[in-house]
Amino acid sequence: MANKTLNLVLHIWRQKNRGAAGELVEYRLDVSPDCSFLEMLDLLNEDLIRKGQEPVAFDYDCREGICGTCGVVVNGVPHGPVKGATTCQVHMRNFRDGEHIYIEPFRAKGFPVIKDLVVDRSAFDRIIQSGGYVSCNTGGAPDGNAVPISHVTAEAAMDAAACIGCGACVAACKNASAMLFVSAKVTQLAMLPQGQPERAARAKDMVEQHDRELFGGCTNQYECEAVCPKEISVKHIAALNREYVKSTLAGTK
DSSP states (O other), rough: OOOOOEEEEEEEEEEETTOOEEEEEEEEEEEEETTTTTHHHHHHHHHHHHHHOOOOOOSSSSSSSSTTTTTETTTEEEOSTHHHHHHHHHBBGGSOOOEEEEEEEEOOOOBOOETEEEEEEEHHHHHHHHHHHOOOSSSSOOOOTTOOOOHHHHHHHHHHHTTTOOOOOHHHHOOOOHHHHHHHHHHHHHHGGGGGGHHHHHHHHHHHHHHTTTOOOOOOOOOOHHHTTOOOOOOHHHHHHHHHHHHHTTOOO
């Protein structure tokens, strides 16, 4: 038996460019509950193109919950109603027939809107460039057992490394703080021997770049952890604070 079609009312943020004023525009669409959220937007755009209207601009890449590119705010929640999932992993069966769905871009000074639902997240790239790297010799990959690391440390580092840099933490935070993102990148490297050469300066450099990008400070509301698709823990922010104090006391420039 075929699944019942959902009749949805979509309120989508439309903005021509970063300098233009935007507004929510209403669309009506019938979709299968088995559609993913991005497939639903694809169907809407196909309908708009057939009508000679401009399609909705939105970001996506892998559509497998790996890259973090697809982030939008759905009914006030970054990535939508499914916990531990990116927007592309959300299916329309999570919505009710006749429901009004509000779809907006991530909102923060550090994420200026480029067009419609697309935001400029290059601030994260600059934060990584400021300190989220390691010094290593180029060439072939070393043997996996060449640098002994305990299982506990490896697992803890992998928990931090799960961050995909989507920016949902910024969109959820009332201060538009990116501290969950920064802390995941800093603590991941701080736990590993490969990350030690830059460790003294890394936290200070990355936090200062974070502030230059106009992201706000953390006030421990835990909204970031609640919406993170990889469920990164706020315990990494506490670890970042310790790393930052050490960097400051070390007198790094």
